[in-house]
Amino acid sequence: MGKNYLSAKSKYVYNKYMSKVVVVKYINSASPESLTKVQYGQLLSAGIRSVAGAKDINAAVRGLIPDGVVGMKVNCLARKANSTPVKLVEAMTQILTDAGRDDNDIVVWERTSREMKMAGFPLNAASSGCRFMGTDANAVGYSDDIYTSGEVNSRVSSILTDVVDSNINLALLKDHSIAGLSAGLKNMYGAIHNPNKYHDNNCDPFCADVSMLEPLRSKNRLTIIDAVRVQYDGGPGFVSQYIHNYGGLIISADPVAADRIGLEILERIRKRHEMRPLREVGRQVTYLDTAAKRGLGVADMSAIALEVINVNAGGRLSAGELI
Amino acid sequence: MKRRTFIRCVGCTAAAASILEPRLVPEYLRGFENACAFDFTKGLSSVEAKYYKKLEGGGIECGICPRHCRVTDLERGYCGTRENRADTYYTLIYGLPCALNIDPIEKKPLYHYYPGTKALSLATAGCNVNCKFCQNWEISQSRPEQTDNLDISPKAMIDIAEKRKVPHIAYTYSEPVIFYEYMSDIARLGHEKGVKSVMITGGYIEKEPLAELMPHLDAIKVDLKSIREDYYRDIVGGELKPVLDALIQIREAGMWLELVYLVVPTLNDTEAEFTELAGWIKTYLGPDVPLHFSRFYPQYLLKNLPPTPTKTLEKAHEICKAEGLNYVYLGNLPGHRAESTYCPGCGQVLIERRGYRIYRYELDGNRCKNCNREIPGLF
Ligand code: SF4
Numbered sequence: 001m002g003k004n005y006l007s008a009k010s011k012y013v014y015n016k017y018m019s020k021v022v023v024v025k026y027i028n029s030a031s032p033e034s035l036t037k038v039q040y041g042q043l044l045s046a047g048i049r050s051v052a053g054a055k056d057i058n059a060a061v062r063g064l065i066p067d068g069v070v071g072m073k074v075n076c077l078a079r080k081a082n083s084t085p086v087k088l089v090e091a092m093t094q095i096l097t098d099a100g101r102d103d104n105d106i107v108v109w110e111r112t113s114r115e116m117k118m119a120g121f122p123l124n125a126a127s128s129g130c131r132f133m134g135t136d137a138n139a140v141g142y143s144d145d146i147y148t149s150g151e152v153n154s155r156v157s158s159i160l161t162d163v164v165d166s167n168i169n170l171a172l173l174k175d176h177s178i179a180g181l182s183a184g185l186k187n188m189y190g191a192i193h194n195p196n197k198y199h200d201n202n203c204d205p206f207c208a209d210v211s212m213l214e215p216l217r218s219k220n221r222l223t224i225i226d227a228v229r230v231q232y233d234g235g236p237g238f239v240s241q242y243i244h245n246y247g248g249l250i251i252s253a254d255p256v257a258a259d260r261i262g263l264e265i266l267e268r269i270r271k272r273h274e275m276r277p278l279r280e281v282g283r284q285v286t287y288l289d290t291a292a293k294r295g296l297g298v299a300d301m302s303a304i305a306l307e308v309i310n311v312n313a314g315g316r317l318s319a320g321e322l323i
Numbered sequence: 324m325k326r327r328t329f330i331r332c333v334g335c336t337a338a339a340a341s342i343l344e345p346r347l348v349p350e351y352l353r354g355f356e357n358a359c360a361f362d363f364t365k366g367l368s369s370v371e372a373k374y375y376k377k378l379e380g381g382g383i384e385c386g387i388c389p390r391h392c393r394v395t396d397l398e399r400g401y402c403g404t405r406e407n408r409a410d411t412y413y414t415l416i417y418g419l420p421c422a423l424n425i426d427p428i429e430k431k432p433l434y435h436y437y438p439g440t441k442a443l444s445l446a447t448a449g450c451n452v453n454c455k456f457c458q459n460w461e462i463s464q465s466r467p468e469q470t471d472n473l474d475i476s477p478k479a480m481i482d483i484a485e486k487r488k489v490p491h492i493a494y495t496y497s498e499p500v501i502f503y504e505y506m507s508d509i510a511r512l513g514h515e516k517g518v519k520s521v522m523i524t525g526g527y528i529e530k531e532p533l534a535e536l537m538p539h540l541d542a543i544k545v546d547l548k549s550i551r552e553d554y555y556r557d558i559v560g561g562e563l564k565p566v567l568d569a570l571i572q573i574r575e576a577g578m579w580l581e582l583v584y585l586v587v588p589t590l591n592d593t594e595a596e597f598t599e600l601a602g603w604i605k606t607y608l609g610p611d612v613p614l615h616f617s618r619f620y621p622q623y624l625l626k627n628l629p630p631t632p633t634k635t636l637e638k639a640h641e642i643c644k645a646e647g648l649n650y651v652y653l654g655n656l657p658g659h660r661a662e663s664t665y666c667p668g669c670g671q672v673l674i675e676r677r678g679y680r681i682y683r684y685e686l687d688g689n690r691c692k693n694c695n696r697e698i699p700g701l702f
Contacts (some may be wrong), residue, residue, distance in 0.1 A: 194403065
């Protein structure tokens with residue numbers, strides 16, 4: 001299939017009550033360990049168009065991301081080895097600017113500038129250009145108010161409360177020593193001032209409640225989970241022997257459904273490497289069901305319209321398999 | 324600040340980020356070598372933590388407090404001040420206090436410990452519990468990157484105390500257990516130089532670190548927040564049992580101990596709880612341990628509750644006195660007669676207080692001037 005793949009009738013039953021998740025994978029002769037900006041751009045373009053149901057990437061961006069300042073929350077906990085790749089961010093920035101967004105209105109952000117720098121991001125807290133900055137960059141900090149949702153009471157990064165109008169969650173798919181799954185919802189721990197308080201009980205209900213906090217809930221418009229190299233055990237830090245080159249991105253406007261598919265991929269990778277399921281090693285991921293109960297999104301696989309798209313080296317698209 | 328202005332300003336202020344801001348340094352610290360505003364570009368401290376063990380298969384387990392956080396690479400424990408880096412555990416706040424003041428010792432409150440003296444009082448960011456009523460939540464519930472820190476080594480801290488002629492150092496405001504290494508080193512050095520140390524704590528600490536610390540301290544005040552386990556679970560985010568164990572350990576070690584109980588309307592203010600509290604103290608700590616009932620004011624996550632009514636505090640006082648406790652005080656009620664110390668023998672006022680000030684002192688050494696009864700404490 002060629003360029004018209006996205007307009008072809010989906011083989012999945014999809015209606016307005018289901019959440020759509022797109023897994024878009026880069027297919028090459030060898031499993032890619034890392035992708036270039038161009039390759040990421042191809043994946044993003046195919047995935048975002050599919051999520052938005054639009055043929056044109058610019059129309060898709062306009063449909064998903066409202067006008068105004070756009071934030072991109074990256075995950076830089078584990079330095080260069082296991083953080084949101086710089087190339088992914090560059091490719092997403094390119095897509096936004098091609099769609100007419102001013103690069104002055106793009107803020108790539110994290111908990112601290114130091115973590116961003118260690119993950120390879122060029123810091124820019126200056127007055128022009130795309131910003132790359134931690135919440136600790138001078139004069140930023142956290143909200144004076146405490147936001148409350150369920151069991152969580154936190155100050156929220158002022159980048160999210162005061163600077164951006166909408167946010168793209170640019171997370172990473174990883175095993176997590178406590179939560180079991182680190183993906184989109186867990187990445188938002190980096191938006192609050194006291195994440196250390198919320199790791200009991202495999203992060204349940206905290207992972208759900210953090211993303212339910214206003215303004216996280218209303219501003220998070222798109223979740224993009226990098227699953228090019230998946231840390232399937234030993235996370236969230238970097239342990240080289242437990243890396244699987246999956247080569248894909250998970251994209252959805254539903255943060256819970258995106259994570260649910262992430263969990264499915266993680267468990268299947270673990271199985272392939274003869275590792276026990278997360279629930280059997282005490283890392284059961286119960287917070288996704290809690291998030292669904294809270295109304296944040298869909299965690300039931302039967303209510304998720306999943307589409308898997310393969311992208312080859314020439315940029316051609318075809319239907320793919322999850323794993 | 325409007326958003327657009329904010330975005331522009333970020334650029335201007337970031338350039339100044341590495342310049343130490345003199346406004347952060349309290350007046351009385353100016354001119355002291357080695358006491359300056361912390362330069363964040365240096366990164367936080369990396370002093371290896373005490374009392375942790377490496378786990379098989381990776382990660383560490385911290386043994387400072389009963390939480391026993393299991394922490395994998397690049398993650399932090401519950402208190403947010405200790406970080407695992409390649410399975411070596413570090414305290415990030417060693418030498419980095421975010422609060423430093425000279426306070427009356429009565430403010431701690433310690434009423435039977437050198438009344439009328441002052442304490443150089445310090446805290447770092449972080450805490451090992453999350454009390455919904457915390458009055459210092461802006462520092463206790465923050466990570467060290469989020470507070471304005473000073474850069475003061477233990478030696479510099481003792482130097483400040485000596486030069487300002489302050490006889491005590493108080494580890495207070497947040498929770499000193501989480502800056503254990505820094506506190507221990509200051510206290511140890513202080514004793515070598517004749518400066519005393521007092522720990523103001525929630526008492527949520529493991530047995531072994533407490534035992535190692537006590538010889539370097541001179542008094543401990545513990546916030547016993549309730550006598551009920553469910554209150555500790557729901558309101559404090561901790562456990563009661565380890566706190567009670569720590570209190571017994573402190574008393575058995577012969578350390579001077581005072582207790583504070585914050586009375587929170589509808590949550591820990593029944594007569595049955597006051598009776599139970601007095602009974603436990605009398606049985607396990609003895610009748611001479613001072614107990615301060617403190618008035619709650621709405622703040623942090625309990626803004627929906629009213630301040631504690633005076634009559635509730637007076638009832639608590641009456642019950643505990645009737646149960647046989649000799650020294651029961653009411654705090655946050657300036658001018659109330661129960662702020663003062665009375666001789667349990669003859670009823671004579673021994674130390675008359677209003678707020679943190681002393682207006683009358685009727686002790687001769689540690690004896691009542693009127694009836695010669697010995698009064699427990701360090702006077
Ligand atoms: S001191 Fe901090 S890291 Fe250690 S067990 Fe207590 S809360 Fe956890």
